[in-house]
Amino acid sequence: MNAPRPSKRSEVASFLVMDMLRKANKIEADGGSVVHMEVGQPSGPPPERVAEAARRALADGHIGYTEALGMPALRARIAAHYQEAHGLDIDPERVVVTTGSSGGFVLAFLAAFDHGARVALPVPGYPAYDNILAALGLEVVPIHTTASTRWAPTAVDVSALAGEGGLDGLLIASPANPTGTMIDGETLSQLARACSDAGLWFISDEIYHRLTYAMKEVCALSVNDDAIIVNSFSKYYCMTGWRIGWLVVPDVLVRPLERLAQNLFISAPAVSQYAAIAAFDADEELDQRRAVYVRNRELLLTELPKIGFTEFTPVDGAFYVYANVSAFANDSFEFASKMLSEIGVAATPGADFDSRNGHRYIRFSFAGTTAEMEEAINRLGAWLK
Numbered sequence: 001m002n003a004p005r006p007s008k009r010s011e012v013a014s015f016l017v018m019d020m021l022r023k024a025n026k027i028e029a030d031g032g033s034v035v036h037m038e039v040g041q042p043s044g045p046p047p048e049r050v051a052e053a054a055r056r057a058l059a060d061g062h063i064g065y066t067e068a069l070g071m072p073a074l075r076a077r078i079a080a081h082y083q084e085a086h087g088l089d090i091d092p093e094r095v096v097v098t099t100g101s102s103g104g105f106v107l108a109f110l111a112a113f114d115h116g117a118r119v120a121l122p123v124p125g126y127p128a129y130d131n132i133l134a135a136l137g138l139e140v141v142p143i144h145t146t147a148s149t150r151w152a153p154t155a156v157d158v159s160a161l162a163g164e165g166g167l168d169g170l171l172i173a174s175p176a177n178p179t180g181t182m183i184d185g186e187t188l189s190q191l192a193r194a195c196s197d198a199g200l201w202f203i204s205d206e207i208y209h210r211l212t213y214a215m216k217e218v219c220a221l222s223v224n225d226d227a228i229i230v231n232s233f234s235k236y237y238c239m240t241g242w243r244i245g246w247l248v249v250p251d252v253l254v255r256p257l258e259r260l261a262q263n264l265f266i267s268a269p270a271v272s273q274y275a276a277i278a279a280f281d282a283d284e285e286l287d288q289r290r291a292v293y294v295r296n297r298e299l300l301l302t303e304l305p306k307i308g309f310t311e312f313t314p315v316d317g318a319f320y321v322y323a324n325v326s327a328f329a330n331d332s333f334e335f336a337s338k339m340l341s342e343i344g345v346a347a348t349p350g351a352d353f354d355s356r357n358g359h360r361y362i363r364f365s366f367a368g369t370t371a372e373m374e375e376a377i378n379r380l381g382a383w384l385k
Contacts, residue, residue, distance in 0.1 A: 047282035070097025175317025192224035
């Protein structure tokens with residue numbers, strides 16, 4: 001008897017951070033204590049304005065389908081945000097509301113690329129990029145970055161790849177996950193120019209915008225109006241579980257994206273869309289959350305070197321420290337597993353982000369409370385003596 005088998009496209013790598021979260025949750029369920037530094041998730045609830053908007057939407061019965069591209073009021077508010085934050089005049093018709101940034105990536109990749117297209121990604125990088133592309137039948141072209149370029153791809157890299165074997169797109173992130181590094185305006189302009197010269201789609205992941213410390217973020221639309229922007233309410237706006245994000249795309253992609261959204265998702269959750277409108281008016285509360293990240297960042301950058309973590313990428317933005325663990329172990333997965341089981345500190349091994357050199361690195365998220373960060377330092381310091 002020949003039983004049917006799962007598809008080849010489902011054979012993507014597991015997301016190690018979620019595996020670590022599962023193990024950490026099991027320890028807690030069994031009565032253990034865990035400091036969560038594995039998941040890039042704000043520890044606090046959404047702003048009160050957001051919660052109130054959701055309660056109001058539920059009370060008023062606003063829980064049905066919306067237009068596939070999103071509620072017009074939310075699309076207009078997102079467009080207004082680009083004027084407020086970046087001085088950019090964006091037509092709300094170019095805004096696509098998505099089921100989180102993850103849904104945005106699926107839609108963007110399907111709208112921009114045909115099966116077999118080649119898309120360049122910086123390494124280390126967010127693993128879901130690779131896995132979504134692979135599941136959609138697209139080819140990942142890695143650009144291995146180093147400290148010499150502040151862990152960012154260069155225009156020379158892109159031009160060389162486009163000339164060698166053909167390339168269809170480039171995806172960058174600033175601030176980046178896991179490194180926390182950012183791309184300055186001049187480098188961003190050079191990357192955009194290289195993509196334009198080679199006829200490539202230029203995709204910019206900007207979900208960590210507004211979580212910056214060492215420099216100001218630059219929106220890719222300011223250097224390339226045809227860029228595809230991916231953003232989300234999950235990080236700065238503290239709405240991870242609400243599954244609400246957005247794209248800004250060129251006019252030529254709006255109708256293709258609408259057709260795809262109609263068929264794949266119908267629409268993003270209505271309650272989340274009403275809540276997201278309110279999120280733009282919650283800056284006072286959200287900036288208080290950001291102030292906690294600022295304190296946590298300073299704490300880790302001061303204390304981690306004292307206990308032996310002397311090499312890590314620049315923490316320009318986001319809420320991650322990507323640290324070298326070579327002084328302690330040759331395998332960061334083994335190191336992270338022991339750290340979790342022996343002292344209850346959960347972090348993400350670098351293999352999630354870089355299959356070639358990730359065994360040397362580990363990612364610590366400082367999105368939790370300052371008390372949690374202090375506890376993690378204390379546990380790590382005693383453990384590594």
